[in-house]
Amino acid sequence: MARAIILMADSLGIGAAPDADKFGDVGANTFAHLLKAYYDETGSKLSLPNLSKLGLVDACEAAGKEPCLIADRNEPQGAWGYAKELSSGKDTPSGHWEMAGVPVLFDWGYFPKTQPSFPQEFVDEFIARTGIPGILGNCHASGTTILEQLGEEHVKTGKPICYTSADSVFQIAAHEESFGLEKLYQVCEIARALLDEMNIGRVIARPFLGSNNQDFARTGNRRDYSVLPPSPTLLDVLAKDGGEVISIGKISDIYAHQGITQKHKAPGLMNLLEKTSEVVATAPDHSLIFTNLVDFDEKFGHRRNPVGYAKALKEFDDYLPTILDQLKPDDLLMVTADHGCDPTFPGSEHTREYVPVIAYQPGMNNTPLGERNSFADIGQTLAQWFNLKALEYGDGFIDKLNTVK
Numbered sequence: 001m002a003r004a005i006i007l008m009a010d011s012l013g014i015g016a017a018p019d020a021d022k023f024g025d026v027g028a029n030t031f032a033h034l035l036k037a038y039y040d041e042t043g044s045k046l047s048l049p050n051l052s053k054l055g056l057v058d059a060c061e062a063a064g065k066e067p068c069l070i071a072d073r074n075e076p077q078g079a080w081g082y083a084k085e086l087s088s089g090k091d092t093p094s095g096h097w098e099m100a101g102v103p104v105l106f107d108w109g110y111f112p113k114t115q116p117s118f119p120q121e122f123v124d125e126f127i128a129r130t131g132i133p134g135i136l137g138n139c140h141a142s143g144t145t146i147l148e149q150l151g152e153e154h155v156k157t158g159k160p161i162c163y164t165s166a167d168s169v170f171q172i173a174a175h176e177e178s179f180g181l182e183k184l185y186q187v188c189e190i191a192r193a194l195l196d197e198m199n200i201g202r203v204i205a206r207p208f209l210g211s212n213n214q215d216f217a218r219t220g221n222r223r224d225y226s227v228l229p230p231s232p233t234l235l236d237v238l239a240k241d242g243g244e245v246i247s248i249g250k251i252s253d254i255y256a257h258q259g260i261t262q263k264h265k266a267p268g269l270m271n272l273l274e275k276t277s278e279v280v281a282t283a284p285d286h287s288l289i290f291t292n293l294v295d296f297d298e299k300f301g302h303r304r305n306p307v308g309y310a311k312a313l314k315e316f317d318d319y320l321p322t323i324l325d326q327l328k329p330d331d332l333l334m335v336t337a338d339h340g341c342d343p344t345f346p347g348s349e350h351t352r353e354y355v356p357v358i359a360y361q362p363g364m365n366n367t368p369l370g371e372r373n374s375f376a377d378i379g380q381t382l383a384q385w386f387n388l389k390a391l392e393y394g395d396g397f398i399d400k401l402n403t404v405k
């Protein structure tokens, strides 16, 4: 029997994907560019000895074909490679589902960049069904900027702030106290039902607190309402086989709560890592412990804050030995990402990038995995690791690992 741990570093891309031109993302490289920004600002190279030991730096240099400005670089002691994405979008559900063996080959519905962005018929129906006095926003926006612009008006009028992005999303921001958290969740559920027919991937509740446009801040009570993955994922197959699938952070939301047997939420990077360590200490055999580290994307990638991103990666790196030291011989640790979000790139959107494919077991040697054709290679390898039936997509690389199960 065996266990696996996936640490999904949300948005940690490692170089523009071969089809980046279709997304306007040629030249993007989240990891290499945040390292450079950190060096430019501080005059020192960022030290990430543990992530480099796992092969992240080698993977980025192989994928992104540019040097990484890094201190304390170690030779990899794990399997490392880089994967391109088969899915048509560069969004979070596509990246996560593809990793779990279900690439999104259809096109999501998207809202246009015009203002208003949302069809009038939908807005009318949404208002009628929820009883809200109207909506604010109705445009493409960065979620923090729009709070500075419309937060006070929202509190005064009770109209939620509705906005979208290049992703297939309908986001609703509302004040936790004046509007109410439960009411925000109810309004999101109504929007979710209305948006299914437009093929919108996610409705996202974006609660916030504060008293004026200068100090509004989003809280940890974000909730994502995703549609169901189009076919069973690795998570479904493992849960059906009697395994434990333990979601930490927003994993459960992203898979629409399918194939999850336990879930834990925790606010912020350190709490998510600590919760992961706690679960690794107790999870039984045949468990998948799956953590999404959302701060990299939400707090730094979309906010175009490369130095903040670098410091958060350093915290991750500092914490990693705690988890690595807990691994038993039949545990497999994977580190990957769901898309890029280059914090030095124009705009505030994701970037189409290669993601790291890192697999580590205690006692492993340096094992290059090369370029992988799909994120699904991770899911397929895990299907092999758990002795499950093969998934429809993905080339597993179990033969490259020390199969000590």
Ligand SMILES: O=P(O)(O)O[C@H]1O[C@H](CO)[C@@H](O)[C@H]1O
Pocket (backbone or CB within 6 Å): 092, 141, 142, 143, 144, 164, 165, 166, 167, 168, 169, 171, 204, 298, 302, 348
């Ligand atoms: O600017 P914020 O609200 O963080 O929104 C970002 O978060 C959404 C979900 O990941 C993306 O669609 C992106 O627009």
Ligand SMILES: [Mn+2]
Pocket (backbone or CB within 6 Å): 010, 011, 091, 092, 297, 338, 339
């Ligand atoms: Mn993401």
Ligand SMILES: [Mn+2]
Pocket (backbone or CB within 6 Å): 092, 297, 298, 302, 341, 350
């Ligand atoms: Mn994002």
